[in-house]
């Protein structure tokens with residue numbers, strides 16, 4: 463018969479139980495509580511070490527039971543969050559346990575059963591922080607349909623966590639689209655079925671496929687400059703229409719656009735607006751020059767370049783945030799529309815579900831700045847589920863992340879997070895995050911995470927494994943780099959001396 467760890471005290475409920483224990487109890491560990499003959503799993507959410515002499519509020523029977531369990535003068539006292547009965551699909555018991563009921567260490571086999579195994583639908587993310595022998599698996603379907611937020615301070619291990627998830631997802635035949643803000647994923651070193659997995663999508667936009675709203679941003683025409691806006695809109699729409707009718711070739715787009723504007727500038731009927739029209743012409747000419755490398759009139763839609771079973775990467779490290787915003791919004795709009803078409807059985811859609819990954823999500827899904835991508839990010843956050851379109855939002859500034867998008871992320875991996883403002887923001891967005899759990903976040907080490915949501919049966923503190931697929935953007939060791947250069951130099955100078963002493 464296994465020996466109990468401690469016992470329930472006070473006034474337990476079916477959700478929360480206070481306990482005392484004679485043996486070492488770790489925060490975030492799991493125990494089993496005796497609920498009238500049934501073993502129910504519970505999570506240690508609070509624990510202190512207390513002295514026997516000071517525990518005057520315990521009942522005499524409780525103290526007596528505790529004395530029988532331990533002879534030491536101090537013991538552990540804390541709170542458990544009741545998770546449910548593993549034999550009954552984690553159903554919560556209806557009645558509270560009896561005060562004085564024993565608690566036991568959770569059995570490894572029970573935890574292994576709860577946290578799953580690789581059955582082809584799951585991702586192995588790491589192991590329980592307190593139990594290295596219990597592997598933790600995440601459900602892939604839940605990630606894609608209910609989205610995922612990965613949050614931590616800088617260097618907390620976000621990108622590594624994302625890499626672990628992407629690697630396993632790709633090895634299982636998944637398709638991913640990454641908006642690569644720092645050029646970290648273009649070199650993702652992974653082969654699937656013997657072939658490199660990265661499909662690097664060339665960052666060019668076809669002006670003919672932009673919405674007017676997107677096009678206007680490149681031209682730097684503000685919507686407060688309403689006369690300029692009116693003429694640019696009219697010219698753009700007319701040329702696109704003529705193009706669709708086959709009257710204007712793709713290659714003639716700029717010429718046709720400028721010709722139209724110039725004809726209006728000379729038109730007596732528009733005499734009063736002449737200055738504004740000339741202003742628009744200048745702006746369009748600037749736009750053609752500044753973005754000559756970004757624009758490609760023959761480019762097929764980015765959505766058509768997304769390949770099945772690959773890590774599709776759009777490298778945004780060379781463009782500024784304004785352009786990144788237009789690109790991301792343009793692509794997200796495209797994939798959402800394409801998935802909708804496919805689900806409805808129409809031609810030309812995107813035939814496979816897709817997980818989109820956005821690093822630095824607080825810039826494009828900002829809580830304060832009204833970016834164009836924010837709109838499409840929230841649309842996908844809300845509707846993506848029905849179309850097999852998942853979002854993975856990664857940020858080191860959760861506070862600055864749009865709370866709409868964050869609250870739609872039903873799954874969260876929160877690594878070390880120290881700023882109270884960040885913690886509050888995350889807690890507000892997620893009902894299941896208790897303040898006790900939030901209090902753990904500053905004390906996590908790199909790679910240690912609180913994992914919760916639909917993708918995992920019960921919340922857990924996890925040690926995330928190190929991704930084997932290397933990507934760029936890891937911390938640079940200055941000492942190592944210096945040493946390397948120093949050695950190269952020494953080698954050179956010794957070769958030089960050898961050369962000088964040659965023939966001595």
Ligand SMILES: Nc1ncnc2c1ncn2[C@@H]1O[C@H](COP(=O)(O)OP(=O)(O)OP(=O)(O)O)[C@@H](O)[C@H]1O
Nearest residue numbers: 616617618619620621622858908909926927936937
């Ligand atoms: N699970 C882990 N176990 C051990 N070390 C880790 C783990 N995750 C990350 N690290 C270490 O921490 C460093 C930073 O990790 P990572 O790049 O994933 O952090 P990040 O949160 O993405 O940082 P940034 O905010 O700069 O993007 C890595 O170079 C690695 O050495």
Ligand SMILES: [Mg+2]
Nearest residue numbers: 620621622935
């Ligand atoms: Mg990172």
